[in-house]
Amino acid sequence: xxxxxxxxxxPEVLDPQGEAVRRGLVQLGLVGIREVRxxxxxxxxxxxxxxxxxxxxxxxRAAEELFANPVIEDWRVELDxxxxxxxx
Amino acid sequence: xxxxxxxxxxPEVLDPQGEAVRRGLVQLGLVGIREVRxxxxxxxxxxxxxxxxxxxxxxxRAAEELFANPVIEDWRVELDxxxxxxxx
Numbered sequence: 001x002x003x004x005x006x007x008x009x010x011p012e013v014l015d016p017q018g019e020a021v022r023r024g025l026v027q028l029g030l031v032g033i034r035e036v037r038x039x040x041x042x043x044x045x046x047x048x049x050x051x052x053x054x055x056x057x058x059x060x061r062a063a064e065e066l067f068a069n070p071v072i073e074d075w076r077v078e079l080d081x082x083x084x085x086x087x088x
Numbered sequence: 089x090x091x092x093x094x095x096x097x098x099p100e101v102l103d104p105q106g107e108a109v110r111r112g113l114v115q116l117g118l119v120g121i122r123e124v125r126x127x128x129x130x131x132x133x134x135x136x137x138x139x140x141x142x143x144x145x146x147x148x149r150a151a152e153e154l155f156a157n158p159v160i161e162d163w164r165v166e167l168d169x170x171x172x173x174x175x176x
Contacts, residue, residue, distance in 0.1 A: 006129055021130065024154050030146050032135035041094055041127040042109065047120035058118050066112050 001046045002080040003059055007068045008039035042067055052079060089134045090168040091147055095156045096127035130155055140167060 009015050018036040025033055049055050056077055063075040097103050106124040113121055137143050144165055151163040 008129070008131060018130075021154065025150055028150060028153060030150060032137065033132060034135060035133040037131045039129040039131060041096070041129045042106075043096060043125045043127060045122040045124075047122060049120060062113055062116060062118060065116060066109065 001048045001052075001055070003044045003046055003055070004078040004080075005042040005044070005059060005063050005067055006039060006076045006078070007042070007063070007073050008037055008075075010072055010074055013072045039073075040067070055079065089136050089140075089143070091132045091134055091143070092166045092168075093130040093132070093147060093151050093155055094127060094164045094166070095130070095151070095161050096125055096163075098160055098162055101160045128155070143167065 015037050017038045021038065022033055022036040025036070044059070046055065056079055059077045059079075063077060064070060068075045097106075103125050105126045109126065110121055110124040113124070132147070134143065144167055147165045147167075151165060152158060156163045
């Protein structure tokens, strides 16, 4: 099973790195960009477990304790559906 | 319109940061983790454009020229569907 945890700065926290990227994009000629925010993505390859909800809870805990700084960052856990065993 | 560009190390490139996180997760008591890879996510808030394909191409170019190091990194552009105007 594959999972992703996305960690991004809270909307009220300034992101100077994102602002620098936005300016870089303008210099590349990309117009119409309101805002850019930079975050982290943690991709995990997990042993398949039938209990998806337990896995989600563990990853929520990992995000809170290890991946993110809860004072300035938000996180989102995304679990890919378990690939069904091919039939026939 | 919102877009995301995910930048991750190519599978054949070692990720010591990811390995350190994997060990941290084991210490937290999370079992069954085969591999952890750390990447970047660039979230963009764009002015709505009817030409989604043109926007995708621009972001592909931005990813190649600005966000990623094509020698060691892969990237994926994800465009959220334009929110339809409420009817009625």
